[in-house]
Amino acid sequence: MKKCALILGCLLPLMGLVHSGAFGADGLKVGVILPLTGKLAKFGEIEKRSFILAVDEINASGGVNGKRIDLVIEDTTGKPHVGRSAIEKLISRDKVLVVGGGYSSSVTWAAVAVAQQRQVPFLVNTGSADRITEQSWEYIFRLNPPVSEYPKALGSFISEIGDVKTAVILYENTLFGQSGSKKFSKQCADLGLKVVMEEGYEAGAVDFKPLLVKVKAKKPDFLYMISYVMDASLLMRQAKELNLNPRLFVGGAAGFTLPEFQKNAGDASDYVFSATLWTPSVPYPGAKAYYDKFAATYGCPTEYHGAEAYAAMYVMADALKRATSLTPKGLRDALATTDMMTAFGPVKFVAYDKKTQQNRLPTFLVQWLHGNLETVWPKDVATAKYVYPVPKWNER
Amino acid sequence: MEVFLQTLVAGILKGGLYSLIGIGMTLIMGVMGIINLAHGQLMMVAMYVTFVCFHYLGIDPYLALFISAPLLFVLGMVIQKYTLNPLMEVESLLPENQVLMTVGIGMVLTEIARFVFGSDYRSLKTSYSSSAFYLGEISFSVALTAAFFLAVAFTVFMFWFLLKTDMGRSIRAVGQDKDAASLMGVNPRRITIITFGIGAALVAVAGTLLMPLYYLFPDIGGPFTRKAFVITILGGLGSTVGAIFGGVTLGLAESFGATYIGMAYDDMIGLLIFLLVLLFLPGGFKRLTKI
Numbered sequence: 001m002k003k004c005a006l007i008l009g010c011l012l013p014l015m016g017l018v019h020s021g022a023f024g025a026d027g028l029k030v031g032v033i034l035p036l037t038g039k040l041a042k043f044g045e046i047e048k049r050s051f052i053l054a055v056d057e058i059n060a061s062g063g064v065n066g067k068r069i070d071l072v073i074e075d076t077t078g079k080p081h082v083g084r085s086a087i088e089k090l091i092s093r094d095k096v097l098v099v100g101g102g103y104s105s106s107v108t109w110a111a112v113a114v115a116q117q118r119q120v121p122f123l124v125n126t127g128s129a130d131r132i133t134e135q136s137w138e139y140i141f142r143l144n145p146p147v148s149e150y151p152k153a154l155g156s157f158i159s160e161i162g163d164v165k166t167a168v169i170l171y172e173n174t175l176f177g178q179s180g181s182k183k184f185s186k187q188c189a190d191l192g193l194k195v196v197m198e199e200g201y202e203a204g205a206v207d208f209k210p211l212l213v214k215v216k217a218k219k220p221d222f223l224y225m226i227s228y229v230m231d232a233s234l235l236m237r238q239a240k241e242l243n244l245n246p247r248l249f250v251g252g253a254a255g256f257t258l259p260e261f262q263k264n265a266g267d268a269s270d271y272v273f274s275a276t277l278w279t280p281s282v283p284y285p286g287a288k289a290y291y292d293k294f295a296a297t298y299g300c301p302t303e304y305h306g307a308e309a310y311a312a313m314y315v316m317a318d319a320l321k322r323a324t325s326l327t328p329k330g331l332r333d334a335l336a337t338t339d340m341m342t343a344f345g346p347v348k349f350v351a352y353d354k355k356t357q358q359n360r361l362p363t364f365l366v367q368w369l370h371g372n373l374e375t376v377w378p379k380d381v382a383t384a385k386y387v388y389p390v391p392k393w394n395e396r
Numbered sequence: 397m398e399v400f401l402q403t404l405v406a407g408i409l410k411g412g413l414y415s416l417i418g419i420g421m422t423l424i425m426g427v428m429g430i431i432n433l434a435h436g437q438l439m440m441v442a443m444y445v446t447f448v449c450f451h452y453l454g455i456d457p458y459l460a461l462f463i464s465a466p467l468l469f470v471l472g473m474v475i476q477k478y479t480l481n482p483l484m485e486v487e488s489l490l491p492e493n494q495v496l497m498t499v500g501i502g503m504v505l506t507e508i509a510r511f512v513f514g515s516d517y518r519s520l521k522t523s524y525s526s527s528a529f530y531l532g533e534i535s536f537s538v539a540l541t542a543a544f545f546l547a548v549a550f551t552v553f554m555f556w557f558l559l560k561t562d563m564g565r566s567i568r569a570v571g572q573d574k575d576a577a578s579l580m581g582v583n584p585r586r587i588t589i590i591t592f593g594i595g596a597a598l599v600a601v602a603g604t605l606l607m608p609l610y611y612l613f614p615d616i617g618g619p620f621t622r623k624a625f626v627i628t629i630l631g632g633l634g635s636t637v638g639a640i641f642g643g644v645t646l647g648l649a650e651s652f653g654a655t656y657i658g659m660a661y662d663d664m665i666g667l668l669i670f671l672l673v674l675l676f677l678p679g680g681f682k683r684l685t686k687i
Binding site: 037038039041042044045173199200201202204205206207208209210211213214217229230233234237238241242243260263264266 | 521650651
């Protein structure tokens with residue numbers, strides 16, 4: 001046993017040495033925390049691969065001012081307390097200049113507090129609970145829109161179709177779901193929609209029927225769901241079983257736009273709308289190229305989470321390039337003056353409403369049509385005409 | 397009324413499946429006196445077996461029962477024989493060594509699954525996965541109903557096995573008193589190996605039956621281990637009848653809780669009942685049935 005430990009002890013530093021390649025000994029350390037195990041591992045993996053894809057591109061084209069970027073990735077297992085210790089470790093042990101990732105809102109919320117306290121800049125790229133950028137924390141930046149803005153495009157769409165009167169909101173009972181649901185019911189009020197039911201559920205449930213039966217009894221025009229991918233698939237499959245027929249099924253991004261949703265929900269996914277932040281067809285330079293490169297490198301499709309991570313890496317590299325001093329403080333100041341175009345859209349951190357250092361982006365509405373995800377709204381970027389109202393299950 | 401009936405149906409059907417998960421654990425608990433904390437992970441393995449059968453070999457999940465259950469039976473025996481039994485001989489301050497071992501086994505199984513299949517979510521799409529039939533206004537999921545009746549069949553079979561066969565009697569004997577059983581010529585070591593095998597096979601059946609309804613990823617075992625644990629405590633440690641009651645109670649509690657209190661409190665309701673039973677009926681439903 002002792003011998004084993006000894007050999008391992010000798011090997012570990014060696015492995016570290018092998019890793020640092022052509023650029024010389026010290027690269028610029030960038031920390032990333034992601035859920036690499038646990039039930040969100042799938043998304044953690046997509047983001048991790050996108051970070052690596054971007055870092056490899058940056059390093060291959062000469063790095064940042066002749067220096068290599070070293071990614072240090074820590075697993076959060078999708079739990080806030082593990083996320084907290086992961087970022088502590090990145091800051092104290094690895095002495096990273098800037099931290100990215102985070103993934104879920106709950107973990108991100110726990111981690112950004114540490115970043116702020118230790119005065120290391122954190123570029124949030126996925127965590128979307130509104131309050132993350134509502135604290136006036138000068139070390140916290142957010143690339144993606146907050147969850148309350150996901151359905152922005154949906155608002156104009158509903159005004160267009162006009163005859164939707166009542167809505168039901170289902171959300172997973174997490175920081176992400178609660179935040180999204182609260183803001184969406186407010187938006188419904190502004191649109192003149194009556195929210196007849198608003199209820200959370202525990203993510204990972206086997207049986208959504210009790211919930212859906214209640215929805216059915218309310219006979220809403222419009223069902224809005226804030227769910228991760230597998231809950232989303234089960235919700236739609238069981239809605240089909242129960243013959244639940246609102247005029248409009250809409251997902252609030254997250255799970256509903258992933259290829260896995262269609263794969264797992266099968267034909268129950270047809271005609272489902274979703275708000276989304278990004279599709280490969282968005283009019284930003286590099287969006288399609290990123291999508292194709294990801295697919296070619298890893299042999300599987302990517303989605304908006306990956307694009308967020310990919311763009312975040314470029315934003316961090318840009319800040320590293322412009323930083324006047326290579327310290328967390330210098331990085332923070334450089335991030336604050338970011339103004340660039342990425343595959344995820346234009347990035348500029350501004351203050352509005354209660355938010356500070358928040359990037360503003362438009363959102364899109366997509367619909368699953370015959371197994372393909374088509375952008376249907378706004379009209380100027382649409383790839384297909386939307387189908388409304390959604391056909392009843394027994395008339396398909 | 398419709399909502400009430402639908403909730404009742406959903407709860408009972410789900411409870412049937414939970415019972416099957418619970419029986420496997422309670423059996424192991426009764427004979428070996430340890431909680432098998434890799435129970436959900438064994439179920440995960442069975443689900444992957446079912447997935448592979450369906451996806452690569454085109455075998456229907458209900459036929460895959462005949463593959464997943466025997467396979468898990470063997471896996472369970474191997475685990476007991478080579479990892480848990482050797483621990484019994486080691487003198488240690490912690491009699492819970494075997495429990496810790498099962499935790500480790502659970503982690504190893506999860507990571508092996510992640511290594512082989514990746515973290516992707518998988519599910520089976522059969523013709524009956526999302527079809528349902530209706531009695532009046534109440535919908536019955538075809539797959540869940542089938543799972544319920546198969547679960548009942550397996551439970552009845554288990555009863556017959558435990559009460560009427562030599563092997564079943566030996567298992568119960570070892571569960572009641574290991575020393576006395578060995579004096580009567582029962583080899584307790586062999587019995588523990590077989591019991592673990594049976595426990596694993598039962599949870600494999602549950603996993604395979606769940607597969608057309610649910611989805612699969614490497615970390616799915618944890619929540620089901622917890623459910624099995626709750627069911628076992630509800631029913632009373634080592635009691636098969638208790639496990640059935642425990643399973644149905646948990647199914648109903650989750651389902652009624654979801655309808656009348658809020659689905660956000662799904663887990664909380666199950667665990668609340670768990671606490672109430674521990675406080676007011678320590679020993680679980682076993683105390684009421686005496687079996």
